[in-house]
Amino acid sequence: MKTAIISTGDELLRGVVADTNAAWMAGRLFERGLRVERIEVVGDDMEALEAVFREAFSKYDLIFVGGGLGPTGDDMTAQAAARAADLPVDRRDDAVCSIRAAFERIGRPMHDVNLKQADLPRGCRIIFNEKGTAPGFVLAVPSGTAYFFPGVPAELEAMFLDIEQELPAVAEGARRRCVSCFGIGESDMQARLGGLSVRYPDLSFSYRASFPQNTLTLLGGDDERLDEAAEEVRKLLGHCVLEVGPHPVSVPEALGRALAERGMTAATAESCTGGLIAHSLTEHAGASAYLRGGIVAYDNAVKRSVLGVSGDDLLRYGAVSRPVVEQMARGVAQTLGADWGLATSGIAGPDGGTADKPVGLVHMAVWGPGGMRHKERIFGGMGRSRVKKISAWTTMWMALRALKNEET
């Protein structure tokens, strides 16, 4: 099944927003084994729209269009689709009903301009919109079927789910193993995996970097082959492999799960990461079971008073030092009554670096049942936000390894 997605809207071409609708639909389609061949973004321009539609209507079995069904002048998807399919436009009574119902739901008066949303290509089938005013529609085109949705994500998603069961499903397409990794670059991964893809020509190897993690996705084949290949990948990448499963897993997610499984708790003492560790852990439901809390100790006085870091050591070694970060990790676990303490202290930049302690220098410590673990790293030249993120991820990864009694 040749499949394409077309997103319309000037705002997408102006960089005002990223095209999340296309990504969302592509993800749903992929789950059904339908591979999108092409995504196109076109502006609110009748000629350009008609040209893109005409090409798509002659080439693809399935076409999904998002946007341009609103009531204003720059909404011209229905008109352009009719032109491209050489069909007249009719005002549809069922569409008028759907629009009236929408205005009744939200208790607002309907304006005449909204009736424009009922002008649709002849012979199309309406998709009811429960979340907004613009009806969607399905149109038979020369090469297959085209589905049209409004561009508001909540509306598009609800309506897509409504028609989803009509779509063909190719079960094999969803077969995959995601090898989620941390602490290894894409090229290192490729170098270590060397000839593996030669021995598995039936599988596709796809690498994805999402800072600071990398994921290798194995696709195709059958379950046995996938498991076999995933096992070899696991051996070759060693402790950089976080997890193998149907979906990518992040370090905070893996740490949260490992804590929950063991019935253990953690607490965070963050200086340079500024709360990012606690924030990332609490993005996942159920965090209250394993996160006692955290201290963002930006100021040295807070490190002393709340975390019990020695004032002498702060003076002697400085805040960005091994003795201080270790005292922070132990201090926060004790103060907040947690099994594990995670701590960071570093210079996120862009200012504050010295010859001895450059921007990007970070000390990280994890304290717990197995004792203390410490790491010192220089995350140079990547900018404040990334230094925070890689420091937070490294610390959580250290905790995960410690929890599993594995070396770091």
Add this chain to the structure above:
Amino acid sequence: MKTAIISTGDELLRGVVADTNAAWMAGRLFERGLRVERIEVVGDDMEALEAVFREAFSKYDLIFVGGGLGPTGDDMTAQAAARAADLPVDRRDDAVCSIRAAFERIGRPMHDVNLKQADLPRGCRIIFNEKGTAPGFVLAVPSGTAYFFPGVPAELEAMFLDIEQELPAVAEGARRRCVSCFGIGESDMQARLGGLSVRYPDLSFSYRASFPQNTLTLLGGDDERLDEAAEEVRKLLGHCVLEVGPHPVSVPEALGRALAERGMTAATAESCTGGLIAHSLTEHAGASAYLRGGIVAYDNAVKRSVLGVSGDDLLRYGAVSRPVVEQMARGVAQTLGADWGLATSGIAGPDGGTADKPVGLVHMAVWGPGGMRHKERIFGGMGRSRVKKISAWTTMWMALRALKNEET
């Protein structure tokens, strides 16, 4: 100037990630008055890539390509571009240098597989990559010039900025006023601004939602007209306007700046937001001047022991209540020695709600020189991550208003 963006990568067609690179580049180009006509997303498929490049190389003056310059087998942008431009591929010494330098910077060994990144279309010009290993390149094509960047956002952005001054600029395109707002929806904004666009037909009104903020950008005209219109918008939207300026401004950024200007400090006591307030404030350089630190008080014991919240009140009113969140705000300011205390306590979900206290219920408090401010809201049905974000933003906005002695 006919301009197009091409993004490559199977992960974009599988819905793994949204195409933020294209949006980012489109935004920068728009700043220069260059309007992107088309964005295309193609998978890692040699034939498809070659076909898309061949069409683009005959049609557009400026072509920007992101992705597919990595060392792995599914990276085939350079090869496909060479084919589409009917050029041979050479191993480039300057590119080899650039790759070697990258590995020296990060202190990792270079593998032979990385040299593939130096195989580029004959006659192209290298764009040095300071953040990663893959060099970019610029290629003269029949219809104009094509720029190729790696797909890692930080690398693409840095390299785009490097070549940006080479691009033509259409000055009028960059003239604008961004009205950054908080606490008002897009349709309410449009309703309140009603006929304003009719009285300013020379300006374009462009709305952008970036949860939980909205920005109205006024474009075109001259500075006088823009200032006049921006002033009217400010009056009509009242205290929902955060700032009017050349760029959108976020609530944490505005709060940080307001604190710095007054030489004041803040501290955070976060329950349901889990560290997000502290994290957002510390994303901006110079945060150490105004953020003393924060307490993530996920567990009630932490609320008692570290923040001094009354155990009786926790029992009587529950953690998600006005007395508790107010004690948290005052407690953290006093404990960490800050002028201002910001506190949140709520039920982020998806579990933990009751009939009395549903998922999405959040109490927020700000304590400071002007006394205590409190808000109770039910942020229903938006999901855990969004409840965290809108609660964090609302609390920071309350602090910003308090700081300016304005009502909330």
